[in-house]
Amino acid sequence: MSSRAVLAGLVAAAILLSVSLAWRGVERVRREREAAALVQKADARLGAGLLEAPALDRLQASTARAALSQALELGVSDDQRTHVEGELDYARAIEALEEGDLPKAETALDSARARLGWTARLRVLAGTLAWRRTDLAEATLHANAALSLAPDDPRALLLSGALALARGEPKAALAALEGLARRVPKSGYVADRLGRAREATGDLEGAEAAYRDAVRLNERDLEAWIDLGRALRAAHQPELSKTAFSTALAAAHTPGEEAQARLGRGLAAMDLGLADAAAADFQRAADLAPNDPAPALALGDLYLRARRIDEALVYYREATDRDGQDPTAWLKLGNALVADAALDDAVRAFDKALALAPDLAAAHNGRGAALMHAGHPDAARKAFERAAALDPTDANPWLNLGLLDEAAHDEAAAREDWRAALARDPGSEVARAKLDAPAAR
Template sequence: MNRLVLVLTLALLSAGTAAAQVPADEVSEARAALEAGDLAAAVQRVEPWRERGDLPPAARAVIGAVDLELGQPSRALERLAPLADDPAADAFVLTAAGRAALALGQLERAGAYLERAVKLAPRSPAVRALGLLRGRQGRTVEAFQHLRPWALTHPEDYEARLAAALCAVELGRVPDAGKLLEGLSDDDPKVALLRGKWLFLSGDPRAAIELLRPRLAHAPPPLARDLRSVLAECYLRIGESEQAIEVLAGHVAGDPWLGLFLGRAYYQAGRLDEAAATLAPVAAGLDAGDETLAARGQSGLAGAVFLEYGRVLLTNGDAAGGLPYLERASKLRPDDRQVWQSLGQALVTVGRREEGMAALERFRQLVENEGSDLEIHEASDAAAEDPTGERVRQALKRFQRGEREKALAMLREEQKLAPEDLRPWLREVQLLLMMERHEVAAQAAAALVERFPQEPDVHYILGVAESANRHLEDAERAFRRALELAPGHTAALNDLAVILISQGRRDEARTLLQRVLALRPDDEMAKKNLERLEAAMAGG
């Protein structure tokens, strides 16, 4: 009798478990409906499941995602979190959990889930969600890194497109901003504002003024503030300081950026007392330690304000009053030549001549490194047209000045901003080789081959790195692949010939060097290598 009871009990438990299961095809259909944006169909599918007990993880994930779309993020996260915390969670679960956490203001948790989702599915909606989150956190480079490719492949996604354009503007990436704004209507005040900023960055402040000034009178407060900021910069750029004052006066209370622009406008207009009176409370509001300013994200603002206020006081005959602000500015903006010029003048004026001359020498060095005002203007134009190219050039300048790690950091940041552009990637490997970090250079070059398999220069730089490591077979393989892709790649022909010479394979080496000279008769290296090779072959 006991045996019969046990058998019946097991049978009932088995039947209950089977009843709780949801067919895999139903789960797939509900998930597909949800991903297609058909919330009604997804809801219709999942509602009968809610009464069941032991649902499979895939069904619980879909229910959680539906709850999120129904505006119930708390209930959604309650279901999704145990699934997302599993190291084996898929991108669907992680994305839904991340969005639910984001809706609840749990930003760090949301970021952790979405980062994992993006690694698993780098073209999924997780990319969009993570980009918007990073933008909300003020992490503009990371936001742009995610939002730009998403917006370009999903141009109908208006919110993501505007967010990507905002990032592009903030980063000064003029071509990207223009492409993202292309075709959008200026009837949307947000689009008009971004286009005005883009016009300013493109070197056309008058067009930006023409677009934005008529909108100022009827703009709501948050938009009016941004319009005033852009208009002030435009007027200051073209030397119309009185117009900038008209736009800003009476509207700067509690806004340090607008206060900075108004102080700058008064200074440009020669109204020094008003400039000082405007900047004094702004500077006082930023009177904190450098670490505190950095934690608040105000280091750049504080450096600009201290420079401006210090210059105003110096010009107005109060060098002693301006000196502390200029000294603070020199710590916050150590590469700003205006800071060192004004600081040097203030130090000399108060009788600290030796220190003043040292500051002026620093100013002279910066001018020498950066070039004349005309050269800086030309570089600014170049950056507007080709931000990646200018960034790579600036990194090389830093490297040449001995700032090697900063140069590498600049290149790596640019790789995030323009991942499809080969130049920052190649330059990083070249700089690593110049630093004799050969193993790291070879690893970076090998990763490049995975990213850009059809680029001959990538295979060539891998060959150079492998040669530096004395891995000659690997180097030869890389050079030959470069030549398969670009038979006229003279650098690969030259370097492959050198390897062959070292291995006694003289006939092929001579053929390669002759090919180089047929392509570039003035190639001195190839000439010398061929001369030495033929002399050696003649001598036996």
């Protein structure tokens, strides 16, 4: 072969190599750009604000995971790989949270932290997972750490406020949620949580206003309608309350949501004297939520109010069967048993309530009533005094102490008891009648 031919071959090979390398370079750039676009898409999903995704488990984590996985397959730059892999772990953790698989979420979170270190949103996720495990102390630690990293982070503020409510610290919750509401004024979810904080501090008018803001901002927010219905019922507006719960019912998508709405609407109907409508809603709620004692308790209350004690007892017992760890169920069963003159059974029911909640003042008072009617005045007095000490605002223990002292012919002590009851409940007709009655001679 001539030297010219050899040279031509070498030139052609060089040209082909150059074209190949150029094509590869173009293809690499194209793939990196496509990968970058996918990463950007995933970041938008995972970084969505409270307006788009008020709770972590409402983030489009599966979409983000798919985009990040595809980006890694296409190839990302070396300086981006660790970040993308960490974000993929975060997406997997959120996805597991949505599925309710907490161990899987914890594992993915650990992987994300190993790659990214502690970031504010990883702290928020860790706090959320700890809260799901009912570990309020650890959840609070993570929430505080998130705020130290990003003091204005909306999700950190939301978590901090919610945890403060769960810890029984409504003022701290209010501070966090008021600040958040100023930053995200158009979020119905935030307005609803602000209402809960106001309600917990005793600001019922402010709570109702916040709940109204919540449903105005998001007419399909079932939780906000339920909270508004509850607030209106507490404000003695049963007709408006019933309407709010009916709206919540229209927004319900799951059996649990329907049960909540029907229970609330039934309570409002009961307040309006619509016994049949209330019973229908309570029964449907009981069918939808077979493990929840609340609908059975509501049915018991409905029949007790109608003095249908036998039927009330059936439903109160059903409530204790549904959840034997609910002190309220045992308390209400005890009260109904007192009304039925089944005094020994009543004492046992109150004892079970107090074993679960030793400081439940109403249970001490009910136990005292059962003991008083059973002819045990000394034990009854101790129970009434304990109830009065636990709840200084309740007139009932003082009314009962008055009955005890009256039965013991200690008129002076009885009148002091009536005065104490009237001071706590100026509308008490029993206390007023006792004090207005002529003194015995």
